[in-house]
Amino acid sequence: MTSYIIRRVLLIIPTVFGALSFLFFIFFALPGDPAELIAGGADRNPSPEAVAQVNDRYGLDEPLIEQFADYWKRTLSWDLGESYEGRRSVNEILGETAPRSIRLGIWAIIIEIVVGISVGLVSAIRRYSISDKLTTIATAAASAIPVFVLGYFLQYWFAVLPGPNKWDLPQWAQLKTQGRGDDSWLLFFIPTGDTWRHLVLPAITLASVSTALAARMMRGSMLEVLGADYMRTARAKGLTERQVIGRHGVRNAMLPVVTLIGIDFGTTIGASILTETVFSWRGLGYTIAEAIDARDLPVMLGLTLVVVLAYTVINLIVDISYAWFDPRVRLGGSETR
Amino acid sequence: MTFVDQPEALTGTPTGEAGIADVHEAQPLGRDVLRRFRRNKLAMLGLAFIVLLILAAIFAPLITSYDPIHDRARGQYRDGPSAEHWLGTDTIGRDVFSRIVYGARISLRIGILATALSLLIGVTLGSIAGFFGGIIDSIVMRITDMFLAIPYIVLAIAIATVVGRGKENTVILVLGLTGWLAIVRVVRATFLGLKELEYVEAARALGFSRLRIMARHVLPNALQPVIVYGTIAIGGVILAEAALSFLGVGVFDPTPSWGLMIENGRRDLANAPHMLFFPGLAVLLTVLAFVFVGDGLRDALDPKLRGRE
């Protein structure tokens, strides 16, 4: 077991290194001279002096390999550099944007767990009933609607229509389309004050696809479990269906779903670009997308690094805990990875 | 994009211990598969829809009366459905129905080609990894992990920008190059799982070469979840194309891709909802159809998953 853990931890290093290096070189393959783009901004063309200034400041005219080495040297000492736009420290930007994405992600996962698992469970138990068919269609539909369209619809129905310009519902019924309100949080992730109204719609939007998938996964795995031999044994022993399901079924069925959710957490933070853009929720995803557009290399790489790290570490934890539960691995079985 | 990362969720093949699939040995007979598939009403519905869609795409000029790009109705901008324009007109007077039908060509083309590309890369890499094991396996898995760790969108935007935004081939390339990640794991898992099975051992004992065993016994088995995943993935690709259009890295106007029509249509949601609604409905139904067919395939190929009968 320990050797497994050690090996898995060590394997993170090439993964992270490879991912970031790949992005680094892509940046320089992008069309347009980076120094010119940075110096000129979006609209006009910069003077040669301005371009030279940028080259000077960021060393963009040095040979690629040198820049690459420089970059890794700085990153390893956790100096993620300065944003090309506005010269803010990337560490600072990270400190601001990461908590926002994490909070949104936490709530999306909560929704996914609560709604996804219960819906999947119920539809597995009532297999082939109308509610099962409806759920199948509903979950399929939920994962088939483009996320940004769903977000837009939700905004319209729950924020614009109840708002002061249309139906003018009481304050608590009006949800918000943009930003984070007071941005006040209890225990890091519980919204207080005005903030919850800004949180609801983006969280639901972000959770939509993964909740649907979790529900289907739960249903599939629950069905598999229900038909398994040991369940037949339990029934033969005389336990009621409810006991059978509760004691053996659910726990076993949940394993793959838990894996899914664990991995989801890692991907949610990075994959929230679409949701964050629609709701102007300035988290990691939003900022990374902006940075790519603006060719802001330090921000793009720095934030992506964190996302990559988060993803790999969470994956690692999930894999290790999974392996822990599987005696074949825990007791040092065959080489599996 | 969990669609891409978790094929297990879609195919319903739970992966047991980290990476190894629980594969069942008994192979259903072809006729049984078809019979089971036919009994699944949703799957048959989905299949019917897909066939209809393909026919519509092929015979588009016959069923539409307007050119999707050049025919404009002067003065009839953003009009709702009417007798002349069944699904209404768009911002500069083009017929929405025609654009959706021609758009089917594009969406289907992108969906099928991108998925084919993903499957090709994924199956190849997955079988190599699963077959050879050891170092090669590690390398393949590292590369996969590396790409998986990068947020999908970042990867998509980066590749699109390098290759050149706006062209259909770019979109196919982007989606193909990012979609193989999921399938590698599934294929590899199947290979690894099957390597341990008794009858493989028996075949080896009888002297068959490993390669032959893999090709004759393992690969067909591995293809099962691949087929299921591939079918569902076509739907995922069509959705992803819409997302790429939203971010500005999909195809450009005036190509009538559904994703682009949705992106343009959402701007007029309040005053001309038909411009978003109909292409959105087209995407929804198409994705559903592929999902139902994929589900049906999975249920038909693996009877044990259907539980008590």
Next chain:
Amino acid sequence: MRSERAWYLRVFALVCALALVLAACGGDDDDDGDATGGGDDDGTEEPTDGAGEGGELIDLGTFVGDPPEFLDPALNSTLDAYQVINALYDGLTEIDSTDPANPKIVPLVAETVEPNEDATVWTFTIKEGQTFSDGEPILPSSFQRAWERASDPDFAGDYSYLFNFIQGGAEKLAGEAETISGVEVDDEAMTLTVTLAAPYSNFDAVAGFQLFFPMPSAVDDLADQNEWDDGLMIGNGPYMLEAPRTDEEIILVRNDRWAGDIFGNTRPKLDRIVFRTSADPETAYNAFEAGEGDTANIPPGRVNEADENYATTLDVQVSGSYHFEIKWTDPVVGGPENKLLRQAISQAIDRDEINEAVYEGTRTTSTGITPPGIPGFQEGLCDYCAYDPEAAQAAFEEWQAAGNSLSEPIRVLFNAGAGHEDVVQIMIDNLAAVGIEAQADPRSTETYFSELADGACVICRSGWYADYPTYDNFMYDLFHSDAIGGNNHGEYSNPEFDELVNQAKQETDIEAQAELFRQAEDILLNEDIAVIPINWYLGDYVYNPEKIANFPQTTLGLILWEQVELVA
């Protein structure tokens, strides 16, 4: 089991029906917000004395898409940032657009503005007793300081070419001189004397542009001038920054030390203005409709909707031109030998259809480049801007008969995702109708103008908002040979045109000057057909009339924030 099934079905059907109903009737309520077009938009205000004062306004319409790159007037080149900068600073002169067709240049921070006979030397006397928001007195040296700062070759921004107008400015920009020799200040007599490099009768308009705003001595203490923008900039305008700006918000509060505007108002109405950045126009408009903001930009395609439900600034004729530049040096399209082809292109385009389809008929189809609102403007200067497919076809055939041909489709460049796709598509269809093959060549918005600067234009989408209401802002800044490498993306060059523009700039008689500029534009449009005008811009803000009583937008597109007033 049967009743259960029916129950579920009924609920499902009900939900679907509800959803469809909601989606359908979302757009047509007009029983809220009465659209009486809000307040005045041309700045006619008698001095008020505190009536209707106070309140906060949240603006979602200025920064739609990106936060501003620069708020520093020495560096900024965009109109959105200028909205805020204009509230933070006051310049030597101000534009009075009470009569939109005849804007006047009025002294603001300056007491008087006096050119000499041939407009080579301009003397500004600065009003006594004015201060920056931190109390520092505004002196002629405040201006000199700012101008030296903005012309520093290591710091210079996109508009620094304006310093070429001043004697010694070109040398300063090239790094050959320490200071601009043509600027003399006398803080005792409160005079600022500017000697120009060449006679220029519109210098008073230019002197009020953001590049020439004054700066307090705090900038002298900065190690890096770029830091000014990041911190708490100090200015002399009606508002001041409450805190350094963030990517999400810029917050302004009333400046109690403001000296007042050209109408005698001495106190801005609003207490506080919050400028929020949105991801794109649609989400901003959604948020505006949801009540999360008081103003927004009108997204394309929702003009009539906005006009019906709220108040807008659509009746302001903004002095800006939307046009397509042509590469003068292109072997197929450019140069005098291909004039017939360009004529065919220009006459084939149905500009009214573009206006109807893309802008819901709200813009004004161009009859020239220079828009109304510019002194000297004359309607109908362009001979080839009217839709005439027969003439277009004839011209094209004549061009072909002379031995020319199109070996490949003409490329029409534009920046993608900014609403130009439909315009270009209509153009291409129009051209195809007379036999000219063209194709769309969309480019990424971030790199578009850089690519144009590198010479990528064949036929390329372009646009220009007037920086100040003068004819030369269009003729000189866009089409003079000096502007090649700058805003002259087509690299148009005609010595006769240049000569007329140079002469006009020096002419002090207003009528004569206007006549010279019109002659230049005639060459540009009719002799050379070097550009394809499409339409002229309009005001583009929408605001909530139940909250805002007055929201004036000038013909330069600037909002007079000091006059914005909430409903009592």
